[in-house]
Amino acid sequence: MEEESSTVSLRFLGAAGTVTGSRFLLEREGREKCRVLLDCGLFQGLKALRQRNWEPPPFDPVTLDAVVLSHAHLDHSGYLPLLARGGFRGPVHCTPGTADLLGPLLLDSAHLQEEDAERANRHGYSKHQPALPLYTVEDARRALTLVRTHPYGTPFTAGEGLEVTFRRAGHILGSATVDVAWGQGDAARHLVFSGDLGRPGRPILRDPEPVPGADVLLLESTYGDRVHAAWPEEHLARIITRTVHQGGAVVIPVFAVGRAQELLWTLHRLRDEQRLPRVSVFLDSPMAQDVTELYCRHPEDHDVDMRRLTFQARCPLCASERHWVRTAEASRALLSRTDARVILAGSGMATGGRVLHHLKHLLPDARNTVVLAGYQAAGTRGRALQDGAARLRIHGEDVPVRARVETVDGLSAHADREELLAWLRTFPRPPRETWLVHGEPGASEALAATLRERMGWHVRVARDGERVTLE
Incomplete structure (x- = not known):
């Protein structure tokens, strides 16, 4: 029988006890052997986590049969260039939307790392001589040649005896839940990985899709201990209006994928409904501009409102009032402006990119x-500002924080506790095992308790480095 001829195991090599570094190694031993990596993410945030990116991986990249990506965010895909440099030459499976996003994301990440290393060497503020990038643009290009695309709902083979199906996760463009099946007939088993699950009722993207069921579930728990605030249109309108009236500038660190597009949509709507004063909106992120164009090219991900407005040639992402700052010279020129303005610039946690120059100038x-x-995330400049830092270290200098710092809740693209529960209630039966990943310990433990108490599920919180047998 199939169960007697093979054993399937899973190793948690990231995103266990933390929200970053998504890597789960699925291994099948026996008659049909294969090794497939679910996600291939970078660790971000605290220095101790970031240092793990420099360590050799706990597996030989050459031995992997394939990588399957849930979506393109760097904490799920950003380790691919290192994997390719280490000798991996198998396919990287993902949706068409994810494939389109991987290009700008991986190339920009590599460029920023080369740029940061060059700046550190020029100004001498690195402890390493010479400072080196984690990976290069050439490494990223090598990884991109391995990408293979698959539409939602169409099964494909990822390794010997493993069949994978993507379904919409509603988190960012191209994001998917990953359904991995092995075995035949009554012996068939399904592992479902939620990836980063999105939220229902959000602008632009379709809602997360139900799955037919799972024997084993890997569930994200980033916000498993809380409920998000309502969509913050009014809060944003108040902040921007107050700042404009006092002659100041609003700077919003944004992720190039997802957050930038939702904010463009929201600001356009506020202006369209005359809930904002006249103010220029600048998108100072070439990658976010490229990504915004990609969002417009993938109608398979669009919700009803986005399709309707696009059909009417009124797409809020292509609105005429936005100003795209493309070149470094134009970005520097923006620093010399003294009028009221709204600036969206990467990165979303102020870990790098052009937003650092704006913060250095405006704080x-x-x-x-x-x-x-x-x-x-803990350890980022964004968290330091959120926690009330009086000074912020930028480009080797201590910058005083006198500007007002506001946290706008409700913009998260991650499902909260109740939204996770609503998605789980669509399962026809409880999974035999549910493992919580992608969460800080408090959030994961809180969600585990909720699932046990309110749904009666068998739930465990994944431990970093742990290996579990699924058969």
Whole structure:
């Protein structure tokens, strides 16, 4: 019988006890052997986590049969260039939307790392001589040649005896839940990985899709201990209006994928409904601009409102009032402006990118406002601002924080506790095992308790490095 001829195991090599570094190694031994990596993410945030990116992986990349990506965010895909440099030459399976996003994301990540290393060497503020990038643009290009795409709902083979199906996760463009099946007939088993599950009723993207069921579930738990605030249109309108009236600038660190597009949509709607004063909106992120164009090219991900407005040639992502800052020279010129303005710039947790120049310039002035639009991981500049830091270290300098710092809740693209539960209630039966991943310990433990008490499910919180047998 199939169960007697093979054993399937899973190793948690990231995103266990933390929200970053998504890597889960699925191994099948016996008559049909294969090794497939679910996600291939970078660790972000605290220095101890980031240092893990520099360590050799706990597996030989050459021995992998395939990588399957849930979506393109760097904490799920950003380790691919290192994997390719280490000798991996198998396919990287993902949806068409994810494939399109991987290009700008991986190339930009590599470029920023090369740029940061060059700056550290030039100014001498690195402890390493010379400072080196984690990976190069050439490494990223090598990884991109391995990408293979599959539409939602169409099964494909990822390794010997493993069949995978993507379904919409509603988190960002191309994001998917990953359904891995092995065995035949009554012996067939399904592992479902939620990836990062999105939220119902959000602009632009379709809602997360139900899955037919799972024997084993890997469930994200980033916000498993809380319920999000309502969509923050009014809060944003108040912040921007107040700052404009006092002659200041609003700077919003944004993720190029997802957050930038939702904010463009929201700001356009506020202006369209005359709930904002006249103010220029600048998108100072070439990658976010490229990604915004990609969002418009994938109608398979669009919700009803986005399809309707696009059909009417009124797409809020292509609105005429936005100003795209493309070149480095134009970005520097933006620093010299003294008029009221709204600046969206990467990165979302202020870990790098052009937003650092804007923060360095604007933080010392009390007329300005920094809007933190979403989760800020421990160890990032965004978290430091959120926690009330009086000074912020930027490019080797201590910058005084006199600007107002506002956190806008409700913009998260992650499902909260109740939204996770609503998705889980669509399962026809409880999974035999549910493992919680992608969460800090408090959030994961809280969600585990909720699932046991309210749904009676067998739930465990994944431990980093743990290996479990699924058969």
